[in-house]
Amino acid sequence: MTSILTNSGAMAALQTLRSIDRSLETTQARVSSGLRVETAADNAAYWSIATTMRSDNRALSTVQDALGLGAAKVDTAYAGMESAIEVVTEIRTKLVAATEEGVDKDKIQEEITQLQAQLVSIAEGASFSGENWLQTDLTTAGGSETKSVVASFVRSASGDVSVKKVDYTLDSTTVLFDEGGDLGILDLTAVIEGAAVALNVNVGGVISQYTVAAFTTEEVITAGAGASTFDGSYATDGTNDYVKVDDDTWVIAVDQTTVTNQEVAYEDSGGSLWAVDTTNLAVATTSSVDTLAIDNSTTTTQLDGLLKMVDTALESMTSAAADLGAISTRIEMQEGFVATLTDVIDSGIGRLVDADMNEESTRLKALQTQQQLAIQSLSIANTSSENILQLFRQ
Incomplete structure (x- = not known):
């Protein structure tokens, strides 16, 4: 049946054109944004997962920055401890030289005094971002103080999040000087018997x-x-x-x-x-590495006691340096892991929401062609009513 009131062909062509336009709009949005899932309306489940993982990735980026700050603190402390070990080793060398008969111990003490001053300078200078792990007030802190470096950001299977840290304890075995007393490695006194x-x-x-x-x-x-x-x-x-x-x-x-x-x-x-x-x-006299003093009346037995005391300090300093080195290595490994993890999460998010540009460009071209054909079809359908006029002509 042919009707001048209802043009079924035009209605069908218009419906097709509308559908093509919607698909074309979606494809154009994907091409321009590069995302297959840009909003929750596109795919609520994937959008939710991607949004959460992007948030976690930003947290990991902050962790990476914190790791860099922590690495700087540890490296500063390690550099200071390494330098202090060299100085104390030199002090031990001077004490060994003082055991030689006929040596002017007063002159050797002058060198030791300068080395002791250098130890103080090293401890005071080993500070980064206001923190000094070689010189602190242990007495006020109750004998020990814990320093922490952010290591990782963790989301559990239940969705709970937490920040993991690497701890380093400042105490009499790791701090060179105690500002509040005599608890530091170089403060600890030993009884030197003549x-x-x-x-x-x-x-x-x-x-x-x-x-x-x-x-x-x-x-x-x-x-x-x-x-x-x-x-x-x-x-x-x-x-x-x-x-x-x-x-x-x-x-x-x-x-x-x-x-x-x-x-x-x-x-x-x-x-x-x-x-x-x-x-x-x-x-019996008490002495420590930063206060030891010798002169020409210092006996061989007393020098042996001083050497033993310095060796004990060196053992503690070497152990502390080893701990700092281990933490530095762990932080370096964690930095690499966090960087890799960030890349993996980015890749995972991309698999969920990124658009396949090859596929979308092909679809865009096809939809543009379909749009042109739909417009042409609608135009043909709209002109069909004009054919009825031929029936009324004489």
Whole structure:
């Protein structure tokens, strides 16, 4: 049936043209944006997953920045610790040199003093972004303080998110100097014993056993400018008087007639009486790497004690440097992993929402052709009504 009121052909052609236009609009949007799923209306499930993963990727980007900051802090501390190890090693070398006979220990101490000052400079300078892992106030912190470096951003299967960190503890085994006390590696004191002998000494009327500084016969002979008097049981170098208390063992003494309330302990060959010098009773001294001092009176035994103390400090510093190196390596590996993970997530998001440009360009060309044909078809359908006029012509 032919009707001038209802043009079914035109209606069908228009419907087809509308459908083509919608498809063409969608394809053009994909081509211009590069996305197959740009909004939730395109595909709610994929859009939701992609949006979440993009958010996670931005968090990972922040983690990567934090890792860079953490790596800088660790590297600064490691560089400082490595330099400090070199300085303390040099101090040990100077102490070894001081054990050589005839060496001027006072001159060696001048070098050690400069090295100690360098240790302080290193510790003070090993700071990055306001944090110093080689020098801090451990006393106020209760003996230890934990420093953390952001390592990763994690989303669990349940959707919970968390930030993982790498911890490094600042304590007496990792910090060079404690600003609030003596807890640092280079602050820790050691008791350095000189050569000594235990004697019963009367001090103030009370007889007690004291550890008294002792000297060998050779040390007495070579003391000061050399012993000016030496008779086998008594000697003097013009500054100190010495009496022999055992085989090859001498102690500094005072003339019994010049003091009171002291035990008459020794008699020399001339019949003079001698007592232990009470000012020489304390022979144990405390020292640390940053306070150790030697002079020409420092004995070989004391130097051995100082060497042992420095070696102990070096062991702690080496261990701390190893820990810092391990953390640095871990951070470097984590930086690589985060970079790779970011790329993988980007790739995964692309598989979900990116448009296949080869496919979309082909579809666009086809739809443009279909659009032209639909327009032509609609034009033909619209002109069909005009044919009815031929029926009414005479």
